[in-house]
Amino acid sequence: MLELQHIHKMYNPGTINEICLFDDFNLTIEDGQFVSVVGSNGSGKTSMLNIICGSIPVDGGKIMVNGVDITKKKDFIRHQSIGRVFQDPSKGTCPSMTILENLAIADNKGKTYGLGRGTNHARINAYRELLASVGLGLEDKMHTKVGALSGGQRQTLALLMATMKPIEFLILDEHTAALDPKTAEIVMQLTGKIVKEKKVTTIMVTHNLRYAVEYGDRLLMMHQGHAIIDKAGAEKKAMQVDDILGTFNEISIECGN
Numbered sequence: 001m002l003e004l005q006h007i008h009k010m011y012n013p014g015t016i017n018e019i020c021l022f023d024d025f026n027l028t029i030e031d032g033q034f035v036s037v038v039g040s041n042g043s044g045k046t047s048m049l050n051i052i053c054g055s056i057p058v059d060g061g062k063i064m065v066n067g068v069d070i071t072k073k074k075d076f077i078r079h080q081s082i083g084r085v086f087q088d089p090s091k092g093t094c095p096s097m098t099i100l101e102n103l104a105i106a107d108n109k110g111k112t113y114g115l116g117r118g119t120n121h122a123r124i125n126a127y128r129e130l131l132a133s134v135g136l137g138l139e140d141k142m143h144t145k146v147g148a149l150s151g152g153q154r155q156t157l158a159l160l161m162a163t164m165k166p167i168e169f170l171i172l173d174e175h176t177a178a179l180d181p182k183t184a185e186i187v188m189q190l191t192g193k194i195v196k197e198k199k200v201t202t203i204m205v206t207h208n209l210r211y212a213v214e215y216g217d218r219l220l221m222m223h224q225g226h227a228i229i230d231k232a233g234a235e236k237k238a239m240q241v242d243d244i245l246g247t248f249n250e251i252s253i254e255c256g257n
């Protein structure tokens with residue numbers, strides 16, 4: 001179970017640009033839950049992910065995993081149990097290395113030895129099978145440099161790499177936003193399949209309201225550092241894109257937009 005308890009986060013404290021983003025923000029995510037997170041620009045979605053991953057510190061409150069306080073744990077330690085995919089396909093993969101080398105790096109996550117251990121015959125066959133399961137023909141490009149792949153192929157690889165080793169949390173930060181609709185659909189279907197198979201606790205930030213409705217068993221809508229919609233189970237299943245749009249419109253009117 002992941003808990004954000006009484007989180008307080010300010011940016012640029014003591015300056016003219018001071019922003020208090022989170023003031024007593026609380027969120028509990030059960031094991032295996034797939035949470036879709038939507039919200040307007042600047043509502044705090046990425047900051048929330050960064051706080052969970054330890055990419056930014058908090059000014060107050062605790063981050064707990066299975067009852068253990070990880071607030072002070074460094075990001076590289078937390079990443080042993082976290083897979084994260086970013087909006088930019090160039091993050092999370094190494095462009096100057098081949099697909100095979102990238103997969104070997106992901107396979108050896110947390111270990112200190114080189115790539116050799118990841119590239120024996122058995123591993124290569126396993127990587128080929130993994131790539132073939134996606135259906136994009138990546139298994140025939142194992143010796144191609146990742147920088148030469150399309151954005152969609154690269155994001156697919158990033159997703160496979162992030163979930164290759166057992167992880168507790170999969171963090172998806174607008175991971176389909178830079179993809180064309182058809183490729184985004186392929187990456188989302190793969191996401192759904194991986195989450196289901198691995199039963200990994202997942203938090204997916206997206207501006208695609210259809211994906212937020214179709215995927216996941218819980219939906220959060222963020223606004224100014226608060227979760228203003230939080231629906232799970234049957235309530236989440238019943239949600240339609242129009243319901244979220246309606247709340248977006250109400251907020252816009254309140255904010256004078």
Ligand SMILES: Nc1ncnc2c1ncn2[C@@H]1O[C@H](COP(=O)(O)OP(=O)(O)OP(=O)(O)O)[C@@H](O)[C@H]1O
Pocket residue numbers: 011012019021039040041042043044045046047048
């Ligand atoms: N490193 C930072 N320094 C200062 N302010 C920041 C920083 N990161 C985020 N903010 C501010 O915090 C607020 C929330 O930003 P955040 O990126 O978390 O929002 P978001 O919901 O992910 O937005 P978007 O949908 O545009 O990605 C914004 O007002 C933003 O300007």
